[in-house]
Amino acid sequence: MKFTAILPTDLAVGAMLPFDVFTRDGTLLLTRGSLVGSEATRLYLLENAQRVAQRRHQLSGSVFERTQKLAERLARIEEDHRPGVADAAWVARVRALARDLVELVDEDAHAAFAAMHLDIHHRYDVLHHIVAAQVCALLGLLARLNGGERISLVCAALTHDLGLLGDRARVEASECLSDSARRLIREHCSKGVALLQAAGVDDGLWLKVVAEHHERLDGSGYAGLCADQLDMPSRVMSLADSFSAMLRHRPYRERIEAGNALADLYADPQGKYDQGLVSHLVNELGLYPPGSVLRLASNETAVSIRPTPGEISHPVIAAIADRHGRPMYRAVTRDSRNEENAIIGLLPLEKVGPVRKLLAACWNR
Ligand SMILES: [Fe+2]
Numbered sequence: 001m002k003f004t005a006i007l008p009t010d011l012a013v014g015a016m017l018p019f020d021v022f023t024r025d026g027t028l029l030l031t032r033g034s035l036v037g038s039e040a041t042r043l044y045l046l047e048n049a050q051r052v053a054q055r056r057h058q059l060s061g062s063v064f065e066r067t068q069k070l071a072e073r074l075a076r077i078e079e080d081h082r083p084g085v086a087d088a089a090w091v092a093r094v095r096a097l098a099r100d101l102v103e104l105v106d107e108d109a110h111a112a113f114a115a116m117h118l119d120i121h122h123r124y125d126v127l128h129h130i131v132a133a134q135v136c137a138l139l140g141l142l143a144r145l146n147g148g149e150r151i152s153l154v155c156a157a158l159t160h161d162l163g164l165l166g167d168r169a170r171v172e173a174s175e176c177l178s179d180s181a182r183r184l185i186r187e188h189c190s191k192g193v194a195l196l197q198a199a200g201v202d203d204g205l206w207l208k209v210v211a212e213h214h215e216r217l218d219g220s221g222y223a224g225l226c227a228d229q230l231d232m233p234s235r236v237m238s239l240a241d242s243f244s245a246m247l248r249h250r251p252y253r254e255r256i257e258a259g260n261a262l263a264d265l266y267a268d269p270q271g272k273y274d275q276g277l278v279s280h281l282v283n284e285l286g287l288y289p290p291g292s293v294l295r296l297a298s299n300e301t302a303v304s305i306r307p308t309p310g311e312i313s314h315p316v317i318a319a320i321a322d323r324h325g326r327p328m329y330r331a332v333t334r335d336s337r338n339e340e341n342a343i344i345g346l347l348p349l350e351k352v353g354p355v356r357k358l359l360a361a362c363w364n365r
């Protein structure tokens with residue numbers, strides 16, 4: 001086995017190990033999912049332990065670039081879905097995509113999330129499904145789902161709105177949802193299940209999660225299921241779907257910046273979401289999730305790269321445009337704890353348009 005060093009950003013106190021950890025002589029020390037219980041443990045692991053080097057994917061490039069390619073694959077999978085025509089080969093493509101997505105999230109969840117967060121080119125359904133799947137991959141690990149359950153959950157996330165794909169244009173024809181549009185929305189969960197079954201999906205967990213993805217703990221979902229009827233995979237999916245949807249503009253609602261979306265889910269006055277899962281998500285992504293576009297006190301424009309372990313309000317950031325708005329020659333790391341680099345506001349994703357070329361390099365490591 002080939003080993004590599006553990007990076008400070010890989011570990012956080014109170015979070016679970018995202019990979020198995022080995023001693024310097026290659027003996028297994030802790031398994032993936034073990035809790036990093038203290039700062040002393042974190043420091044010990046950084047100094048004395050190592051991890052298995054990730055198998056490089058058959059596609060070359062960084063996690064950021066490979067995640068962009070996943071979006072292309074899902075776009076083709078969605079285009080190739082024809083009711084009555086989609087078959088086992090189509091289902092196998094979804095499963096293969098789910099496995100590759102999980103691998104990228106395990107390798108660098110922050111780079112993978114940033115790649116989709118900053119994407120303004122792919123259509124809504126592709127981005128919405130992939131971000132929801134990334135959140136499911138991340139929370140599925142933290143919720144200790146086994147490997148098979150996690151893949152089923154991610155398959156469900158990648159296809160959860162299949163029942164709406166053909167009707168999206170009709171639903172979004174106007175700023176106000178008509179009665180017929182509301183009916184299509186209410187029926188899309190069961191329609192999605194029927195389409196998946198017709199294509200040959202017989203994975204009970206995959207189908208159940210698609211059926212229940214609009215259920216909420218307070219019973220306000222489409223089928224009115226309550227907390228004691230919703231198991232962990234459906235709770236994860238419900239949260240992932242809502243968070244992902246909040247990040248994108250729709251004709252009938254505005255988008256919400258990712259950090260503000262997390263704050264709304266955390267506040268959750270009606271008790272719709274599993275707060276343990278929301279806390280996990282906040283800890284993993286921070287108050288400025290990767291890819292957030294930031295205005296600094298210096299008036300520079302920066303992007304959030306990843307949360308600083310233990311300091312969710314001070315992410316690792318990189319400046320991408322100077323105080324006059326001119327693109328930098330290359331992204332420059334800034335310390336967001338310094339007064340002049342303090343984060344004073346969020347900017348729309350479109351602000352990174354002129355400096356898009358710089359972005360992939362921010363997550364190269
Ligand atoms: Fe949905």
Ligand SMILES: [Fe+2]
Pocket residue numbers: 128160161241245
């Ligand atoms: Fe959705």
